[in-house]
Amino acid sequence: MHDLLEDKIFRVIFARSEHSACQMSLPEILAALVRDEIDSFPALRPHQRAAWHMFLAQLGAIAIHSAGLGTVPDEAREWTRILKALTPGSETEAWSLVVDDLDKPAFLQPPVPERSLAGFKNEVSTADALDVLITSKNFDIKSEIARQSALEDWVFALISLQTMEGFLGAGNYGIARMNGGFSARCFLGLTPAEGAIGAHVRFDIERMLSSRDDLFETGGQYREENGLALVWLAAWDGKSALSMSELDPWFIEICRRVRFVEREGALLALAMGTKSPRLAAKDLNGVTGDFWAPVNTAENKAISLDARGFSSRVLSSLLFGDNFRLPPAVALTVTDTGLKLVCRGSARGQGKTEGYFERTIPFRKQTLLAMRRNKAEMAVIAEKQIKEIAQIAGALRLACAVVASGGADDGPRKEHYDLARPFTLALDQEAEAGFFGCLQDRLAEGESAKAPYLRALVATARTQLNAAANGLPCPSLRRERARYQANSAFQNKLWGRNSPLSEDHDLIMEKSHAQ
Numbered sequence: 204m205h206d207l208l209e210d211k212i213f214r215v216i217f218a219r220s221e222h223s224a225c226q227m228s229l230p231e232i233l234a235a236l237v238r239d240e241i242d243s244f245p246a247l248r249p250h251q252r253a254a255w256h257m258f259l260a261q262l263g264a265i266a267i268h269s270a271g272l273g274t275v276p277d278e279a280r281e282w283t284r285i286l287k288a289l290t291p292g293s294e295t296e297a298w299s300l301v302v303d304d305l306d307k308p309a310f311l312q313p314p315v316p317e318r319s320l321a322g323f324k325n326e327v328s329t330a331d332a333l334d335v336l337i338t339s340k341n342f343d344i345k346s347e348i349a350r351q352s353a354l355e356d357w358v359f360a361l362i363s364l365q366t367m368e369g370f371l372g373a374g375n376y377g378i379a380r381m382n383g384g385f386s387a388r389c390f391l392g393l394t395p396a397e398g399a400i401g402a403h404v405r406f407d408i409e410r411m412l413s414s415r416d417d418l419f420e421t422g423g424q425y426r427e428e429n430g431l432a433l434v435w436l437a438a439w440d441g442k443s444a445l446s447m448s449e450l451d452p453w454f455i456e457i458c459r460r461v462r463f464v465e466r467e468g469a470l471l472a473l474a475m476g477t478k479s480p481r482l483a484a485k486d487l488n489g490v491t492g493d494f495w496a497p498v499n500t501a502e503n504k505a506i507s508l509d510a511r512g513f514s515s516r517v518l519s520s521l522l523f524g525d526n527f528r529l530p531p532a533v534a535l536t537v538t539d540t541g542l543k544l545v546c547r548g549s550a551r552g553q554g555k556t557e558g559y560f561e562r563t564i565p566f567r568k569q570t571l572l573a574m575r576r577n578k579a580e581m582a583v584i585a586e587k588q589i590k591e592i593a594q595i596a597g598a599l600r601l602a603c604a605v606v607a608s609g610g611a612d613d614g615p616r617k618e619h620y621d622l623a624r625p626f627t628l629a630l631d632q633e634a635e636a637g638f639f640g641c642l643q644d645r646l647a648e649g650e651s652a653k654a655p656y657l658r659a660l661v662a663t664a665r666t667q668l669n670a671a672a673n674g675l676p677c678p679s680l681r682r683e684r685a686r687y688q689a690n691s692a693f694q695n696k697l698w699g700r701n702s703p704l705s706e707d708h709d710l711i712m713e714k715s716h717a718q
Contacts, residue, residue, distance in 0.1 A: 204465070205300040205354055207310060208283050212354045218242035218399040229298070230282035233263060236401035237277040243400070246355045250559045251334070253390040253547040254363045257495060259404050261453050264411040265289065265432045268453075275408055289433060297436060300357065300470070301463045306438075310358070311365045312462050314438040320462060323473035333461075333472050334360030357463070357470055365435075365457040369551050374476020378458045379447070379484035380493045386507040390495045390547040391521070392532035396540045396565060403545070407532060411453065411494055414531055418452045418492055425452040425492070434481065441477035447484055452492050457481055494532050501526040512560030513546040515638040516589055522574075523582035535575045541567045570643045584645050590703045591657060592634045598696035599664040600627050602689040603671040609678050610685035622675055626667040633663050657704070657711045661697070668693055 205212065211226040217240055224245075227235065235241050236259065247255055267275060270285040290297035293307050302309035305318045327333045330352035367388050369377035381388045394403035419427055430451035431437060437445065441460055460475045484491060489505025490498055496505045506527070511517050521527050522544075536542065544564045550557035566574075574581055603623030604615035637656050644652035672686045698708050 204302070206295055207298045207300075207358065208286060208295075210354075212358065214245050214355060215241050216243045216245060218401075228279070230279040230286060233259065233282045234277050234279040236404045237275050239398050239401035239405070241399060241401050244355075244359075246353065247359055248334075249561065250549060251359045251363045252561070253388070253495075254367045255359060256400070256404060256407075257390065258362050258366060258455060260407040260411065260494070261455050262286070263404070263408040264415075265451065265453050265455070267408065267412060268415065269432070275405055290436060293436070297433070300354065300361075301465055305462070308436050309463060311361050311435050311457055313435050313457060313460070315460075315462065316438045316440045320464070320473055323460070323462060323475040325474040325476075327472040327474060328469075330356035330360040333357070334363040352470065354470070357472070361461070361472075364459060364461070366455065368458055374478070376458055376477060376480035378456055379480070379482040379487065380456065380489060380491050380496065380505070382489035382505040382507050385551055386489065386505070387549045387551040388489075388493070389497065389506055389508060390545070391497055391530055392495050392545050393534075393536065393542045393566075394545055396543050407494070410531065410534065410536070414534070415452070417531070424448055425450050425454075430454070439477075439481060441475065442479060444479045444481060444483040447482060447487070447491070450482075453494070493530065495530050497521050497530055497533075498528040499526060500528050508548045508550040508560060510550055510557040512550065512558060513548070513562040515585075515592075515635055518544075518546065518562075518564075518639075519582070519585040519589065523578050523585055535571055541565060542571065564639045566639075567643055567647075569647055573646055581642070581646065585642055587703070588638065588642060588645070588653070591653070592638075592660065594702050594704055595657070595660050595664050595697065596627050596630055596634070598693050599623070599630055599667055601696050602668050602693035603627070603675065605689040605692050606668075606671050606677055606685045607675045608685070609681035610688040623671070626671050629667055630660065630663050634660055651710065654707075654710050654713065657707075658713075661711065664693070664697075 207229040209228055211228050211231070213227050213229070213232055214224065215227050215232065215235070216224050217235075219240065232241070244255070263275070266282070266285040266289055269289060272285070276282055276285070286298070287294040290308075296302045296304065296307040296309060298310055300310055302312075305315040305320070308314050366378060366380075369381065369385060369387060370383075371377075377386075378388060392403070392407060394406055418425065424447050426448065431445070431449050432451035432454055434445065434450070434454055434456045439457075439460060458481055460477055462473050464471050464473060488503060489496065490503060491505075493505070498504065499506050506521070508517075521529065522533075533544070542565075544562075544566060546560070546562045546564075549559045570581075600620060600623045601615075603626050604619040607619035607622040608615040637659070641653055641656035644656075668689060672682070672689060677685050696702070698705055704711065
């Protein structure tokens with residue numbers, strides 16, 4: 204029931220078409236993505252984008268390789284054929300949300316060897332409760348509000364749960380493709396600068412197919428052929444774990460025992476805890492050859508995002524640092540129009556989520572060539588730029604704290620510095636927005652190219668300082684004194700002898716002086 208290969212479950216918005224929207228089956232979606240006709244999926248929640256993209260690309264690569272095809276199909280009929288070929292004996296059941304025969308798999312739901320759902324006592328009545336984000340007291344994103352969940356909502360939630368979820372207490376183990384139960388699966392990938400989401404999916408499928416042999420050159424842990432690719436096809440009693448050596452390197456995993464049923468015309472997910480994780484991968488620390496996951500080589504662990512997300516400092520370390528190995532999805536392919544770096548991921552903690560982060564950065568052809576030639580040069584420029592930004596931010600923070608202290612003779616205290624945060628945050632946002640553009644300008648044109656970017660940041664810092672001087676709490680009799688001292692502190696910190704900006708004052712402020 205509810206066959207993804209035949210039923211038009213998914214709503215789709217087209218990128219370039221006379222018909223703006225329609226509903227499609229899974230094979231029709233894959234075909235349309237290959238033709239780059241799809242603009243978006245209206246029901247897809249932001250934090251589900253990475254899971255959906257990775258599922259589609261992995262599934263496409265698995266099906267094409269298994270079928271021995273030389274090209275990526277762009278017709279739905281061919282996709283239906285090769286997807287059914289992946290599930291012999293369960294051509295319909297393995298792609299259906301509801302399957303009454305418990306000896307058979309259902310979509311992302313393994314067969315139940317005990318042939319009874321009596322132990323599946325956890326009932327989930329809404330899709331958003333199946334794919335729940337851990338939020339602060341249910342403030343950020345409300346849970347269990349999708350009382351009229353459509354089939355596509357359930358599918359997106361199920362994919363997110365089974366391929367992205369972490370540890371949530373005894374019996375609720377997380378996926379193998381992340382570093383520990385309180386981590387999260389990270390997504391870094393390149394996509395063509397021109398094109399919609401389908402161009403990205405096709406780009407990844409083609410590169411997965413062309414680089415498959417690289418996975419086995421160093422004696423990989425997976426089967427080169429006939430490995431289990433769709434993990435939900437194997438029965439699971441909740442006690443046993445599959446060895447990684449039984450799997451295909453592009454395996455699509457599951458981490459929870461779930462079966463869907465229909466009651467009184469409504470879909471319901473039944474879940475049951477397990478005695479062990481589905482895959483025996485604890486010792487791998489998330490280093491599973493994931494096409495999109497960077498690795499900390501110093502610790503031999505898949506990276507875990509923290510509350511900084513994909514800040515420029517974090518990305519500079521990942522892209523240019525010596526202690527990280529970029530995933531195959533970020534292999535430096537040079538195209539005439541350049542590429543975009545797409546970053547997605549959540550920062551998880553014990554019993555909390557510290558945010559969902561997404562960032563897209565255009566990389567010019569010249570930058571990609573330079574990174575291939577000598578990424579150490581990029582690392583030097585990035586580190587210098589980070590220090591320059593930190594100096595401007597530090598000057599603003601100090602000046603705002605001076606205002607908050609009322610220009611006290613003994614200087615500002617911690618509580619005064621805390622009041623500076625809203626103003627430094629506004630500066631940080633502008634610095635982040637232009638960071639990689641300036642980095643690429645400096646690489647292409649030399650150090651003088653940094654002037655417009657840093658000049659704009661100094662101007663923003665001054666604007667924020669003026670706002671702080673007018674808005675921060677301060678005794679009225681001391682406000683003018685505080686304003687004067689704050690401006691003096693800002694200038695001294697910004698251009699002082701030990702500042703990384705001191706030698707570039709005339710270059711950075713050239714236009715301001717001319718005016």
